[in-house]
Amino acid sequence: MVHARAPATSANLGSGFDAFGVALSGPADTVAVERAAETSIEVSGAGERYIPTDPEKNVVGAVADALDAPAHIRIDKGGRPSSGLGSSAASAAAAAVALNELYDRGYTSHDLVPVAAEGEAVVSGEAHADNVAPALLGGFTIVRGDDGATAVDAELPLVACLPEVAVSTRDARDVVPDSVSMRDHVGTVGNAATLTAGMCRSDAELVGRGMDDPVVTPARAELITGYAGVREAALETGATGVTVSGAGPSVLAVCRPGRRRAVAAAMVEAFADAGVGARAYQTGIGRGATVL
Numbered sequence: 001m002v003h004a005r006a007p008a009t010s011a012n013l014g015s016g017f018d019a020f021g022v023a024l025s026g027p028a029d030t031v032a033v034e035r036a037a038e039t040s041i042e043v044s045g046a047g048e049r050y051i052p053t054d055p056e057k058n059v060v061g062a063v064a065d066a067l068d069a070p071a072h073i074r075i076d077k078g079g080r081p082s083s084g085l086g087s088s089a090a091s092a093a094a095a096a097v098a099l100n101e102l103y104d105r106g107y108t109s110h111d112l113v114p115v116a117a118e119g120e121a122v123v124s125g126e127a128h129a130d131n132v133a134p135a136l137l138g139g140f141t142i143v144r145g146d147d148g149a150t151a152v153d154a155e156l157p158l159v160a161c162l163p164e165v166a167v168s169t170r171d172a173r174d175v176v177p178d179s180v181s182m183r184d185h186v187g188t189v190g191n192a193a194t195l196t197a198g199m200c201r202s203d204a205e206l207v208g209r210g211m212d213d214p215v216v217t218p219a220r221a222e223l224i225t226g227y228a229g230v231r232e233a234a235l236e237t238g239a240t241g242v243t244v245s246g247a248g249p250s251v252l253a254v255c256r257p258g259r260r261r262a263v264a265a266a267m268v269e270a271f272a273d274a275g276v277g278a279r280a281y282q283t284g285i286g287r288g289a290t291v292l
């Protein structure tokens with residue numbers, strides 16, 4: 001039997017829609033895999049009742065198929081699905097490294113990015129890799145079409161605040177505008193480049209400045225009750241940048257050193273003011289999937 005762990009992730013970071021992601025230092029999924037004639041799946045942990053165990057419908061079934069690695073796969077969920085924190089990507093990444101080891105396939109973590117992205121396609125309808133790349137590689141990652149992923153080590157205090165509302169990735173993709181103005185394009189390129197430079201220096205101020213996104217985030221913020229108040233509360237308390245995490249509903253804040261606890265409390269309180277229960281993960285940029 002092989003065990004593996006893969007972290008939750010936050011994609012987009014505002015200006016890097018479908019391109020940027022970070023691995024979180026927590027929460028994480030763990031999987032245990034054993035060789036079998038046919039793939040079967042058991043799920044426990046956060047949101048277990050929402051996760052299908054049919055291999056045709058679960059991300060890890062698609063990963064086992066792609067690696068030609070049938071197995072009994074036990075998933076222990078650290079984060080619930082439809083959270084905006086890469087729940088399915090964490091399972092896909094953990095299964096990919098575990099099955100790669102179990103069947104001695106010899107793939108690198110970079111090789112496994114498109115494999116785990118195939119798993120993502122099962123749940124979202126599209127094989128985008130901006131959650132599976134950080135889940136596998138760790139740190140801050142940039143995906144570029146089918147061209148693989150670049151990973152950069154970075155250290156930043158983060159808060160991921162998860163409200164008790166559900167936003168499906170499909171719904172959140174429906175509100176993404178079909179086109180952007182040249183003005184917004186130029187602004188977004190500048191922000192994304194600023195954010196990347198900030199990550200290379202682990203500079204929270206620069207990263208926060210580069211998170212602004214005039215295109216996708218405003219449309220998605222409408223789907224999250226209380227978003228504007230939560231964003232303002234986090235910025236007032238010591239966050240340098242705040243945005244929708246992935247497709248939502250989680251809200252990600254990059255924090256100044258020593259401000260993470262205060263930012264987390266302010267975000268939960270602001271959601272409560274809007275009548276929404278929420279929990280905050282005080283986290284940071286973490287490592288990618290590992291065999292345990």
Ligand code: HSE
Nearest residue numbers: 011018130169246247
């Ligand atoms: N980049 C994706 C999105 C991440 O924002 O829709 C969610 O899978």
